[in-house]
Amino acid sequence: MSCNESDRATRSLPRFSQFSSGNPDGWGIGWFEGNKAFVERAPERADLDVFFEDSTQVARSHTIIAHLRNSTRGEPAQCNCHPFTYHHRGRDWLLAHNGWVNYVDDHPRAEGETDSEQIFHQMMDKVAEYEQGGPIRGQYPALKQAIEHIIDTYGSNIRLNLLISDGNQLYAYNHYPGKPIYMLRRSKMYGDAILVSTQRLTNEDWREIPADKLLAINRGEILVLSDSVI
Numbered sequence: 001m002s003c004n005e006s007d008r009a010t011r012s013l014p015r016f017s018q019f020s021s022g023n024p025d026g027w028g029i030g031w032f033e034g035n036k037a038f039v040e041r042a043p044e045r046a047d048l049d050v051f052f053e054d055s056t057q058v059a060r061s062h063t064i065i066a067h068l069r070n071s072t073r074g075e076p077a078q079c080n081c082h083p084f085t086y087h088h089r090g091r092d093w094l095l096a097h098n099g100w101v102n103y104v105d106d107h108p109r110a111e112g113e114t115d116s117e118q119i120f121h122q123m124m125d126k127v128a129e130y131e132q133g134g135p136i137r138g139q140y141p142a143l144k145q146a147i148e149h150i151i152d153t154y155g156s157n158i159r160l161n162l163l164i165s166d167g168n169q170l171y172a173y174n175h176y177p178g179k180p181i182y183m184l185r186r187s188k189m190y191g192d193a194i195l196v197s198t199q200r201l202t203n204e205d206w207r208e209i210p211a212d213k214l215l216a217i218n219r220g221e222i223l224v225l226s227d228s229v230i
Helices: 012-017 050-058 115-131 139-154
Strands: 002-007 027-033 036-042 061-068 084-088 091-100 159-165 169-175 182-188 191-197 213-218 221-228
Touching: 002 182, 012 050, 012 061, 012 191, 027 050, 027 091, 036 050, 036 091, 061 091, 061 159, 084 115, 091 115, 115 139, 139 159, 139 169, 139 213, 139 221, 169 191, 191 213, 191 221
Parallel strands: none
Antiparallel strands: 002 061, 002 191, 027 036, 027 061, 084 091, 091 159, 159 169, 169 213, 182 191, 213 221
16 A cells, blocks of 8 residues: 555455465565564464454554465465565665565575565665666666566566565566456545555455556555566
8 A cells, every 4th residue: 555644554454364265374564664664474364363453553654565475485484474674775675475486596685485585685686786887777767677687587487466665665566467466546535545456455446557567656646657577
């Protein structure tokens, strides 16, 4: 969720947890206070975990990222639950990934075993490398190039549904045939909020995000949609 003002997701997160039966290996909720990310996560079914309910009440931010885990690599453990955190240029970043990347290279800074955390660190390394290449090299093209690097390295048969945020921008990317990411614009008293999810959580007008294009959302407003990454 990306909002014009700091908000909670007490309407959406309980509905999101109803999909836990197909994703029983863990849950996580991440949000930002200033430049710092806060993450609550546990290797439990979200719909059966009181701690998940408590966390939905605590999480308040311009940007909230939540994840339900169905493990493909790495046992059910807290360190393998999304979202993952990375500190870059004075800010924390969060990533949640739905899909898989087979035969992924391990990254020395990763704490868990998942392919998701490995590619997050690899992507952020590429982001840093790109930004260091010149004074006007920005965050958006850096992240787009980092996603291209992952696909070039591991092949187009990998599956990537990605939500990435630095607390200001929320990025969404879909490379997962048959499993789109949906977007909903919702009006609030303070302005707009945008929700993105691999599941339609309500009967409202959810729209599919175009596949293989990087979407950037800035506090409840669409900032840019890239041309095709591959």
